[in-house]
Amino acid sequence: DIQVTQSPSSLSASVGDRVTITCRASQRINTYLNWYQQKPGKPPRVVIFAASSLQSGVPPRFIGTGSGTDFSLTITSLQPEDFATYYCQQSHSAPYTFGQGTKLEMK
Amino acid sequence: EVQLVESGGDLVLPGGSLRLSCAASGFTFSSYWMSWVRQAPGKGLEWVANLKGDGSEKYYVDSVKGRFTIARDNAKNQLYLQMNSLKAEDAAVYYCARVRDYWTHAFDVWGRGALVTVSS
Numbered sequence: 001d002i003q004v005t006q007s008p009s010s011l012s013a014s015v016g017d018r019v020t021i022t023c024r025a026s027q028r029i030n031t032y033l034n035w036y037q038q039k040p041g042k043p044p045r046v047v048i049f050a051a052s053s054l055q056s057g058v059p060p061r062f063i064g065t066g067s068g069t070d071f072s073l074t075i076t077s078l079q080p081e082d083f084a085t086y087y088c089q090q091s092h093s094a095p096y097t098f099g100q101g102t103k104l105e106m107k
Numbered sequence: 108e109v110q111l112v113e114s115g116g117d118l119v120l121p122g123g124s125l126r127l128s129c130a131a132s133g134f135t136f137s138s139y140w141m142s143w144v145r146q147a148p149g150k151g152l153e154w155v156a157n158l159k160g161d162g163s164e165k166y167y168v169d170s171v172k173g174r175f176t177i178a179r180d181n182a183k184n185q186l187y188l189q190m191n192s193l194k195a196e197d198a199a200v201y202y203c204a205r206v207r208d209y210w211t212h213a214f215d216v217w218g219r220g221a222l223v224t225v226s227s
Contacts, residue, residue: 001169034213036152043202043220044152049213087152091212094166096142096154 002026004033004090006099012107017078021102023071023088032092035064035073038101039084047086048073080106109133109216111203116221123193127221129186129203134216137161137181140206142214143188145199145223153199156188157206171197190223198225 003026013019023033031051036044046055048064051071061076075082083106088099115127127143142157156177158165165177176189186203201221204214 032212034211036214038152043217044214045217046207046213046215049207049211049215053211055213055215089152089154089213094154094157095168096157096212098152098154101151 001095002029002090002092002097004088004097004099006088006102008102009100010103010105012105013078014107015078015080018074018076019078019104020072020074021086021088021104023066023073023099025069025071025090025092028068029090029092031067032090033064033066033071034089034091035062036087036089036098037082037084038087044087078104109205111205111216111218113201113203113218113221116201116223118224118226119193120227121193121195121225123225124189124191125193125223127188127190127201127203127223129188129218131184131186131203131205134205136179136184140209140212141177141179141186142204142206143177143186144202144204144214144217145197146202146220147196147199150199155201158186193223193225195225198223 035048038044052064063074143155156167174192178187203218205216207213207215
């Protein structure tokens with residue numbers, strides 16, 4: 001099975017900050033990597049698919065990069081609605097494993 | 108409006124069974140792979156199973172193989188998860204999710220979830 005390791009597990013930042021979350025796969029997965037945002041009590045929503053493609057309706061301040069084993073999600077200028085937990089998910093092969101999550105909190 | 112609505116969550120005894128349903132609307136259900144993803148209280152996301160649009164291929168996470176069965180009824184736009192021999196560690200919110208496309212396998216539409224509690 002492919003493991004995905006996310007870091008950091010938590011992050012404190014302020015509105016307007018630029019933040020980056022990373023995800024590392026245990027083997028090469030090309031660009032089969034998706035990113036999700038989840039707020040308390042709500043289902044997740046996809047923000048980036050195929051490593052760098054922006055899901056429809058997601059603001060362009062969300063940027064995904066990477067291929068192979070190393071990936072990142074950058075939010076270029078944090079807005080109040082961006083504080084949430086973020087998960088990466090590998091979609092190279094079943095089981096489609098998720099990272100452990102990064103909780104982005106307001107400083 | 109594209110929508111997924113789960114039902115069937117309940118409190119069940121260890122060793123018991125439960126069937127979850129997911130009603131889909133607003134899209135051509137039979138054209139999409141569908142998945143179940145679960146989240147234990149206060150924990151992260153775990154993919155459980157997925158099923159091709161025509162029902163011909165299905166995959167499971169190892170921890171539920173032989174106990175859970177994913178199925179669909181395309182005439183009724185329904186996805187199901189039959190869960191047998193339930194364990195305490197199966198307790199979670201179970202989300203029904205649409206797979207955007209096979210190649211990206213991103214989950215682009217989610218239901219609000221069904222809570223499964225396994226306890227004596």
